[in-house]
Amino acid sequence: MIAPPLPGEPDRRTIYEKSCCGRGAWSLPAADVPEVPLEELIPEGLRRSCAPRLPEVGEIDLLRHFTGLSALNFGVESGSYPLGSCTMKYNPKVNEVTARLEGFSGLHPYQPEALVQGALELLYELERYLAEIAGLARATLQPAAGAHGELTGLLLIRAHHLAQGRDPRRIVIPDTAHGTNPASVVMAGYEPAAVPSDAAGGVDLEALQLLLDDDLAGLMLTNPNTLGVFDPNIAAIARLVHEAGGLLYYDGANSNAVLGVSRPGDMGFDIVHFNTHKTFSTPHGGGGPGAGPIVVRDILVPHLPVPVIERRDDGCYFLDYDRPDSIGKMRTYYGNVGVLVRAYTYIRALGPEGLKRVSETAVLNANYVLEGVRDLFDVPYPGRCMHEFVASATPLKEKSGVRALDVAKRLLDYDVHPPTTYFPLIVDEALMIEPTETESREDLDKLIAAFRRIAQEAETDADVLRQAPLTMPVRRLDEAGAARHPVLHQRFDDDGEACS
């Protein structure tokens, strides 16, 4: 154990540094079978030679430690979280109740189907809801995240082309795309080709045409895109890509803008992924788990991963593995069911009117914030935005050297989580702001006021911004040092004690 800090000093020891030999929170039933010694159960070469240096603390110390850590964090319930393309909306508490029902949480994936009909029904219905929202035929709930959904969709595109005796190699993605898009393209064995955006922020049609030959496998888009712009040419783009023999993939990260307003299937897309941890309110958990279910057009259904949840005429659900054209499996078992129960609960609670209200309000709130800060920044795409907008902090940089990074750090002092910064790449000093539909007017006003105050500070006291944040548990951190000499786990001394 490392000695606790002096009174009044924050305790930043790791759980290992709080450990003390011989302490423990664990309990275990006594052995009710013969107590064969470990040496007799497992031979030496296979037996653990050196105990893992796990923590040794009592239960209350465990809870104080993690409670203390939670106080250093900021969740959606702590305050506003206007992260563009993340859709940090309210995570309903009723979803936490339903996901914990033992009838879902207590199921082993290999239980006989007759014993899990409720779970299969939920997943089957959820697929139908997502298909309706997407405007396409059938879904798979296997992908564990948006990026995973992207890879799944690209492998489906690949299977489709191969089944037709073709092997085109190019996937076109816009220069505004999220980094997972080109990364997924390469993982699927394709070559990414970037298409630039036009002056209005949509896909440059002329540039796109140059990429449409018979080496085109598909196009990945998000609409509205990461600039918050709904591409008015979407129908034309879809037609052009289809004519060239390619398929269209919709990155559903921005679906919060168009629920019940416009469906990607109707826009011409063939595959859609949704991020349940964005659009459908499942919690981010500090980085995950989410889920990235995908919905596909008829032509791709034969290639969906197995098993597909089907329903017999007698109303019984079953897992169908008998699908010879399936791409195989994208993960173990069936999907992040615990997350999907939450998404199902949300969609079921909101219904069609509620979902439409989500998008209407998301777009209203974003435009309201845009009006409140428009004069402070450069907004590259004038006019209305959809559920998010991108502002450039370049005016601040030119006047006082204050950058998007400094604006973000100062927002922390104003009890607001910063927006997304430095994305999309085509906008200099980008701030991508997405308030979501669950912010009240007062919270939106507070967000606007924080930006306005910071813009003023940029003129009068720019140094404060460069030093920000000033009121957080830590100040700016040495990220270069962390990368040069990575320390990725606790250090222990020769006696197995944690040392710092």
Add this chain to the structure above:
Amino acid sequence: MSGRSVDYVPHSADDVRAMLDVVGASSVDELFAAVPEAVRRREPLALPAGLSEAEVAGDLRRLAARNTPASALVSFLGAGIYDHFVPAVVDAVVSRSEFLTAYTPYQPERSQGVLQSIFEYQTAICELTGLDVSNASMYDAGTALAEASVLAGAQTRRGTVLLSAGVHPEYRQVLVTETAGNGPRPQVVPLAADGLTDADALQAALGDDTAAVVVQQPNFFGGLEDVAAAAAVAHQAGALLVVVADPLTLGVLEAPGRLGADIAVGEAQAFGGAMSFGGPGLGYMAVTQALMRRIPGRLVGETVDLDGRRGFVLTLQTREQHIRREKAASNICSNHALNALAALVHLTWLGREGLAELGLLCARKTQYLRGRLLEVPGVNAFTAGPVVRELALRLPLPAAQLVERLVPAGFLAGVPAGLVAGRLPATAAEAAALDDVLLVAVTEKRTRPELDAFADAFAAALGASPSSTSGVTT
């Protein structure tokens, strides 16, 4: 109209009107003017109407009640997902909204709680596996294995990965599916008669195009592989060794890092995770120092702030997709951070001693049950050697049949190995030989009376079949 369905939008009608004024629009519909009419949806979505919170909770309860949780029976189901006891502290911690609803910690000054907990989780994984670097979590064992294969291919610049037939069929299938477009070509190494990887076949398959050898520990059939030997032959051939290591049994089994593993991956659901019909679980990956710059996923590192105060940050981000884009090691972005936190809390609660005692108890119960079941005529062990939490038996009839017979007696008898292998394209060819193989998992939850009752019912169920020493029944 009375009643009110769920609505998380806080605005009143007045709020909306006032905000529309500010925005300069006369209606909400006007805000969507940029959406061409041709793609505009005017009819409501064909979904069931919204509900009040009471009604939706009731609907979910009704659905949940149509399931029989494993706890309602005596369960011996395993094969990657295990029914271990999870202490109450886990849920108490992960339910805290500052953990549950927080975003990825890209703004470290406001995320020290998440960052420090990941650092502590990374430490725990390194301790369990005996390796140098753990990432912040992955989705599951199958996708972690696929990523490990790609990593090995990139590191060695070779094109084949040798997969033991002792690796879980689902993990093998996921590897095949996910790397179909890009990654080393998988080749299977069969098991020997003792239910463990055939060492001769492995040696014969190794070549200068082998990027990695993959074995599972314990393997799919509960057998304990000679990991050190696999490491030696792999390294001799210039290949890496990947071990799919169950993390809970690492309380009693040697750390793969100490036996020569370069990469360890696996499913850590047993720590802090509900079975939840198979997801979300917790994929983990740990590697040697030499592979640090190639490991996919997020990494948290320790550093200091401007005042010299200790802090934690996401680091080595240049490996990841948001910076490297098409040159990234992987496309992974969202991970299973909350499950990693749950695992950390559970491991902290267990501690050094508790984990070892838990592993010992499971091993004792598993070996006890195996002894009882092997007393039944016609039942043989599939693997030679010790077992620690799961065992595989050859039965005198198809395993699926026995499982079916035991459900009315209140037992989930285990997983028919042939069923799992048979329905996946990558492993279907091996299924016929596994038709009579049953996997039985024993956790600390199984009491002596349950084990004895199971053994009795097991014997009775087999005695009830028409006697036939050749094993196949109608």
Add this chain to the structure above:
Amino acid sequence: MADESYPQELHYHKEHDWARVEGEDAVFGITWFAQDALGEIVYAELPEVGASVTEGATYGELESVKAVSEIFAPLSGEVVEVNDALQDEPQRVNEDCYGEGWLIRVRLTAPGQIGELMDADAYRAFLEEA
């Protein structure tokens, strides 16, 4: 960090690399402009002694916290020495990009290429235009 400068005795390539010719050898590095754009460098991936580098082609990478940049060879040659000190102190490239922050030394295989490089004034002009 050092002040902006472009020493007269060096030759400059359009991908923001410099070469200092020393008889049959040349030492390569990146210019002040390049290190400034990259930010604090945290890692250098350099080739091994014996590898060949080709004019205009990449031969390694420099990483900062938030970016990765490829390094281009201004001239073709065979690597005879690598600046190993950068493993522990990659920030030397920021602090002294023409001195302690050198990257590799090569034995030139096509000295005629030197004529195609820019001198300091031409490089400054090139930066102004961009």
